[in-house]
Amino acid sequence: MKTPYEILDVAAHADDxxxxxxxxxxxxxxxxxxxxxxxxxxxxxxxxxxxxxxxMSHDLFTLPAIDFDTxxxxxxxxxQLKPLNDKQFNALLRASLEDKTFVNGSAPVxxx
Amino acid sequence: xxxxxIGIDLGTTNSEVAVVENGKVRIITDGDKKILPSFVGxxxxxxxxxxxxxxxxxxxxxxxxxxxxxxLMGQDSRIDLGGQSYAPQEISAIILKRLKTIxxxxxxxxxxxxxxxxxxxxxxxxxxxxxxxxxxAGLEVVRMIxxxxxxxxxxxANQTEAKHMLVYDLGGGTFDVSVVNIQDGVVEVLSxxxxxxxxxxxxxxxxxxxxxxxxxxxxxxxxxxxxKAMARINRAAERAKFQLSDxxxxxxxEEYLLEHEGAAIHLSVELxxxxxxxxxxxxxxxxxxxxxxxxxxxxxxxxxxxxxxxxGGSTRTPCIRERLLDEFGFEPHGEVDPDLCVALGAAMxxxxxxxxxxxxxxxxxxxxxxGTSAIGTLNGEFYPFMFVPVIHKNSVLPIRxxxxxxxxxxxxxxxxxSIYQGEDPDALNNIKIDExxxxxxxxxxxxxxxxxxxxxxxxxxxxxxxxxxxTGLEKSITIKxxxxxxxxxxxxxxxxxxxxxxxxxxxxxxxxxxxxxxEAPEIEAARALITxxxxxxxxxxxxxxxxxxxxxxxLTTGIQSKDIAGLEEPTEQLSDILYxxxx
Numbered sequence: 198m199k200t201p202y203e204i205l206d207v208a209a210h211a212d213d214x215x216x217x218x219x220x221x222x223x224x225x226x227x228x229x230x231x232x233x234x235x236x237x238x239x240x241x242x243x244x245x246x247x248x249x250x251x252x253m254s255h256d257l258f259t260l261p262a263i264d265f266d267t268x269x270x271x272x273x274x275x276x277q278l279k280p281l282n283d284k285q286f287n288a289l290l291r292a293s294l295e296d297k298t299f300v301n302g303s304a305p306v307x308x309x
Numbered sequence: 310x311x312x313x314x315i316g317i318d319l320g321t322t323n324s325e326v327a328v329v330e331n332g333k334v335r336i337i338t339d340g341d342k343k344i345l346p347s348f349v350g351x352x353x354x355x356x357x358x359x360x361x362x363x364x365x366x367x368x369x370x371x372x373x374x375x376x377x378x379x380x381l382m383g384q385d386s387r388i389d390l391g392g393q394s395y396a397p398q399e400i401s402a403i404i405l406k407r408l409k410t411i412x413x414x415x416x417x418x419x420x421x422x423x424x425x426x427x428x429x430x431x432x433x434x435x436x437x438x439x440x441x442x443x444x445x446a447g448l449e450v451v452r453m454i455x456x457x458x459x460x461x462x463x464x465x466a467n468q469t470e471a472k473h474m475l476v477y478d479l480g481g482g483t484f485d486v487s488v489v490n491i492q493d494g495v496v497e498v499l500s501x502x503x504x505x506x507x508x509x510x511x512x513x514x515x516x517x518x519x520x521x522x523x524x525x526x527x528x529x530x531x532x533x534x535x536x537k538a539m540a541r542i543n544r545a546a547e548r549a550k551f552q553l554s555d556x557x558x559x560x561x562x563e564e565y566l567l568e569h570e571g572a573a574i575h576l577s578v579e580l581x582x583x584x585x586x587x588x589x590x591x592x593x594x595x596x597x598x599x600x601x602x603x604x605x606x607x608x609x610x611x612x613x614x615x616x617x618x619x620x621g622g623s624t625r626t627p628c629i630r631e632r633l634l635d636e637f638g639f640e641p642h643g644e645v646d647p648d649l650c651v652a653l654g655a656a657m658x659x660x661x662x663x664x665x666x667x668x669x670x671x672x673x674x675x676x677x678x679x680g681t682s683a684i685g686t687l688n689g690e691f692y693p694f695m696f697v698p699v700i701h702k703n704s705v706l707p708i709r710x711x712x713x714x715x716x717x718x719x720x721x722x723x724x725x726x727s728i729y730q731g732e733d734p735d736a737l738n739n740i741k742i743d744e745x746x747x748x749x750x751x752x753x754x755x756x757x758x759x760x761x762x763x764x765x766x767x768x769x770x771x772x773x774x775x776x777x778x779x780t781g782l783e784k785s786i787t788i789k790x791x792x793x794x795x796x797x798x799x800x801x802x803x804x805x806x807x808x809x810x811x812x813x814x815x816x817x818x819x820x821x822x823x824x825x826x827x828e829a830p831e832i833e834a835a836r837a838l839i840t841x842x843x844x845x846x847x848x849x850x851x852x853x854x855x856x857x858x859x860x861x862x863x864l865t866t867g868i869q870s871k872d873i874a875g876l877e878e879p880t881e882q883l884s885d886i887l888y889x890x891x892x
Contacts, residue, residue: 221493228670229767230452230662233707234891240705 201242201255213248220247314422314451314663315412316655318459319401319439320347321379321481321508322622325649326408327656328416329665334463334656336649339411344648347481349403350374351391357810359407371540375400377510380482382442383435398438402445402807409448421830423448424659426651427769428483429455429676430503432730433742436769445803449830451662453768456480457487458498458673459654460620464645465491466657466669472615473499475603477633477641478651479596480621482508486600488607488614494669500606500703501676502599507592509550509623515588516546516580520561523578530569538567545576553582554625586628593632600636606703617641622648678702679763679771682727682736684717696729696736699763709764713778716750716757723748724759726775726784743773747784750777772888785885801874831873835864835880842883845890853886860886 202209205219220243227235245255315337316327323344327336336343342361350363351373358366358374367374373391381388381397388395405423412420425448427439436453443450457476465474471492478485485503489496520542524530532538541563549559563576604610617633619641624630633641661667678698685695699710716724725746731739750757758778765771774785842857849857863879866872 218493221495221497224495224497224672225493225670228661229672229707230658230670233767237707237709 201245204238204242205246216243216246312422312663313416313418313420314424314659315409315420316652316657316659317405317408317423317425318456318652318655319379319405319425319442321377321483321510322347323481323648324404324408325652326412327652328412329656329660334653334660336652337412337415345404345408345411347378347404348374348376349378349390349400355391357403359403368540368544369537371536377482378404380506380510382438383432396803398442399445399803399807401439401442402803403810405442405446405448406807406811409446421447421449421833422451424452424454424655424662425450426456426459426655427453428478428480428503428505429457429485429487429501430483430505431769432505432677432740433769433771435505440768441800444800445807447804447808447830449834452658454655454658454671455485455487455498455501455673455769456651457485457501457620458489458496458671459658460618460645460650461487461489461491461498461654462496462657462669462671463650463654464618464642465489465496473609473613475600475614475617476620477596477600477617477624477629478620479623479629480508481623482506482510484508484596484599486596486603488603488609495672496669497672498674499609500603501674502603502606503676504595504599507595508621511592512550512589512623512626513543513546516549516585517542519580519588520546520576520578524574524576528569528574530567530574532567535567541566542576549580550585553580553585554627557582582627589626593629597632597636611637618645620645620647620650673706673767674703675700675706675708675765675769676702677730678732679728679730679765681761682729683714687735692735694736696731696734696739699761700765702732704765706769707764707766709762711760711762714759714761716755716759719754720752721755721757722750722752724750724775726761726773728763728771728773742771745775745784747775747777747782749782751780829871829873831876831880832868832871835868835876838880838883838887839864842887845887849890853890857883857886
């Protein structure tokens with residue numbers, strides 16, 4: 198899976214205007230009318246790193262995409278023995294933000 | 310050879326058609342006329358009239374003349390015309406058919422594809438109706454683009470400097486405002502807002518009401534039930550509005566307007582620009598409110614805007630320019646022709662879709678938030694219809710978003726999904742655009758995960774699917790406004806009906822000369838689809854592949870026997886499969 202920086206062909210330390218330029222160039226190469234799929238990937242990449250704030254949150258949360266259930270099972274299995282480590286906690290937090298089942302408390306979270 | 314795709318601005322008051330030829334974009338004229346009034350009528354012989362001829366007879370035969378049909382698009386209404394009843398799509402199709410013929414006469418060959426512009430703030434139902442109008446007219450609508458966006462494209466094509474632009478588009482019946490960034494050959498819409506029932510027609514109506522009041526007070530007469538008098542009052546109001554664009558007063562004189570108790574009633578009244586501007590002030594205020602919402606959506610302020618372009622005939626109203634000057638501190642741009650730039654932009658986008666080399670690329674957004682309702686809280690209290698936005702206003706198109714939901718009680722075997730358009734946290738205050746059920750869910754406790762995917766395409770048309778995560782049980786629909794939507798067979802009937810209306814008027818020698826070289830667009834589309842489907846075999850599951858093979862077989866048989874009506878269903882099914890394989 199490519200990072201947004203790779204998709205837009207920009208260096209990891211690129212600034213706002215460099216990223217914008219690279220995005221616009223990619224849009225010209227892959228116009229939404231001709232290449233809707235590529236365009237959507239380009240647009241998502243741009244949204245992820247277009248300004249300092251989005252870059253910070255992207256760079257902080259660059260965990261590999263893991264299936265929520267696998268992650269949960271793993272965390273729960275580990276939880277029998279020891280508290281969650283930071284990485285697991287962050288991953289769970291992130292997953293919970295994306296998945297309403299967890300927030301609503303309807304998913305089988307309770308290990309007991 | 311690349312097939313020519315024409316660009317059409319289908320307006321409330323006027324329509325235009327344009328094309329890119331030899332790399333240059335131009336309006337196609339009918340004789341020397343660049344503009345086709347959006348009027349449709351039936352003459353004494355029962356023949357169809359479109360454009361100036363229909364507009365001219367409106368005064369004499371208002372009962373068999375239709376104007377401003379665009380205002381009814383997407384609604385479940387019928388229009389009586391010469392003893393027959395028509396859907397708004399059919400009346401619009403008559404205008405489109407005329408534009409198609411104008412283009413064919415100019416190009417010397419048949420045309421079957423078009424890019425049609427719609428107001429940015431047109432709803433899903435209004436967009437669907439526009440596409441249907443195209444189909445009835447024999448035009449495949451390859452793309453619908455937003456009017457202010459088309460105007461920005463026409464204007465932005467020769468811009469070299471990066472700038473922020475505001476497009477203020479006030480037409481006969483609709484208002485849109487868009488904030489656009491133009492940079493490095495990309496015209497990027499940052500936000501759009503509007504009102505799809507606000508336009509010059511409303512200004513006319515204010516004057517009409519004023520004239521009716523005047524007749525009431527001076528002659529104690531109500532002219533509302535006299536259709537011929539009303540047609541003249543309509544026309545007089547529109548003329549007065551035009552005059553007030555460059556004069557401080559307009560004199561309205563309609564002699565022998567009607568008879569009352571044996572005496573002739575003459576209408577004679579003066580209207581000052583100041584009084585007129587007071588009449589329309591609320592409308593202008595509403596456009597400025599929308600403008601500020603658009604600016605906020607783009608996260609910009611008035612001082613960030615480098616240029617304003619005006620689109621639509623109603624922007625000739627002087628007080629609009631004054632109000633914009635007050636707001637931004639500079640005059641709107643004057644170079645762009647407000648009547649023609651939308652059609653020019655449509656033709657440029659048509660050329661891009663048709664594969665021609667173009668220098669400017671368009672990126673557009675949706676002006677609407679789409680979502681569903683779920684059990685949740687509203688103002689801190691339990692509420693069963695909490696609005697859950699899935700696609701947010703001003704998202705870049707195309708966009709696909711998935712949200713997960715859970716069943717709320719044990720053994721729940723059915724979920725009802727409602728799709729809403731709007732911004733209110735209470736779903737019931739938004740516009741419900743469709744609903745469907747997924748039945749036969751597995752027999753489990755509450756918490757069964759259902760994913761909902763909303764997919765908004767480049768035309769601004771929404772596709773929805775929902776899936777039970779554990780079993781893959783799925784239901785998918787394209788939002789089809791149940792009220793205004795034609796069934797497939799009805800669409801064919803409408804097409805034949807409208808075609809027969811034109812009858813002998815359609816026989817253009819240039820087109821009839823080569824009947825063999827021209828294939829029905831349905832057949833052409835089916836052929837293209839088969840080729841495309843074959844290229845997807847590698848990535849299709851065994852089950853999908855089997856379906857695809859069967860559908861290709863049905864299509865091939867249909868093509869051979871030229872069974873055009875029979876092609877429709879398999880074409881749609883195969884397109885659906887490809888659509889999901891692609892996304």
